Amino acid sequence: MEALAAEKPILDVRSLNVVYGETPALKEINISFARNSLHSIIGPSGCGKSTFVRCFNRMHELQGEAKVTGQILLDGDDILTDDPFSVRLRIGMVFQRPNPFPSLSIADNVLSGFLINGIRPKKDEADAIVETALRKASLWDEVKDKLKKRSMFLSGGQQQRLCIARALAVEPEVLLLDEPTSALDPISTGSIEELMLELKKSVTIVLVTHNLSQAGRVSDYAAFFLLGELIEYGSGSTFFINPKDSRTDAYLAGRFG
Amino acid sequence: MTLRNRLKARLGFNRVVSSVFTGIVTFFSLLMVVPLVLILSFITIKGVTQLHWALFVSDERGGGILNAIVGSGEMVLIAVVLAVPVAVLTGVYLAEARNSKIAEVMRITVDVFQGIPSIVLGIIAYVWLVVPLRSFSGLSGAVALAIMMIPIIIKNTEESLILVPAQMKEAAYGLGAPFHKVILQIVLPAAMSGVLTGILLATARILGETAPLLFTSFGGPDLNYNLTRPMEALPPLIFKYAQSPRDDWVATAWASSFVLVVVVLFLNLLTKLVLRRWKH
């Protein structure tokens, strides 16, 4: 942990608490994330993983059920008090189920971060953004001939990569992925894992996953949550092989969760 | 300027437009509420002061409105009993037989039905019941009211059943469940809040109807529980009394309006309560 702090983290979470009505979902979370690396969040269902990542791009206030207190510093700015719209430009999110906009073409889906904010890029700009984002999401080769087609005709894995391209198009600093492969087949899952390995060179990724071997393959750092508490956080190489906390060990060994 | 910077620069403008939009939405919803609150408080103020015990214990001959309360109560109850089973089951049919030709025709019929003026329904009930039975009656009034309720309940039932996720039905069918079990134990309970809301809406609607009763239940000043004889109801009574030159009759009209509003409000609260119980 000390070593991490020295690197000047991109995200610094300080005594974060989340309460749904009366029920606490996250208790006193303190954690910081190093820049341009992949951080996976693991733990049994209901331990608060989604609740945690949804704090980062202010998704909770859309539902109005959760009360969030504490600080989350993104390069020193507290994103819990900043303007939510600019926070969401800096921190993109990809959800569990692929959710491309069904009425838009593939190209317009990629551009939707701009279009939906009232910015209409010029033709050459638009083409460049679409190609760059789709290449980053390793989808370009599969869809370059049908950019004007609707996204509904894509497979689940392709739709999810389209959602990643859509998030990347506005060049966020952080990308949140909440179980992005849990609805996908193994081949699509594999291609998204490869993609994450490539992406983390330029974007900080926070990945929620149920798939421990996936977490082991892609993580630089991993955090284990249990019943709303952060139990352990450390670099991937030691975390998965030699966890410090007996509860982490038990979870990794499949003894609960 | 790069596109991303244009996007950032745009946020301020978007925020302003967004707050203006929020403002407009809020303003018009409040504007909507103002006349409602005014009407309700007007009726309450005018009505409460005219309430007295004699209203509820004697019929019109005795200066009260008991005959109209009994009449409204009985006719609405019978109408609900007649309409609900037919309408809910028809709603189930329309929701389940999504693509059949028959359902399509029925759907159009129901829509047309909803647009028929209530006085016409009164005439229909007159021709069907009053003429053959050679007498105005509470029963024919109840039938006219039931015909009014049916399309409203069908529409609401159909729409709330459609919202039940197909996966839920598949889960039940996947266990080998028969159609009637799937509908009665899975689909209807899941859609219950919508179905009940439809029934309540329709009931509140007919509680305030005058026109369908004019040639059917007709009315009469005596307390009467017998559905085969003419019956008074609150809305026609209000209609009759409000036009009167006598101040005490106008006062009774206000008091009756208040009673009607309270009953509708009570029905609303009751449904909310039932639904809350249902959910937990």
Ligand SMILES: Nc1ncnc2c1ncn2[C@@H]1O[C@H](COP(=O)(O)OP(=O)(O)O)[C@@H](O)[C@H]1O
């Ligand atoms: N909208 C909500 N209202 C109330 N409780 C919620 C809500 N969302 C999640 N919870 C509760 O908060 C806890 C954490 O949920 P979540 O963050 O979704 O867990 P995970 O993603 O790790 O499976 C769970 O106990 C869940 O029941």
Ligand SMILES: [Mg+2]
């Ligand atoms: Mg989750």
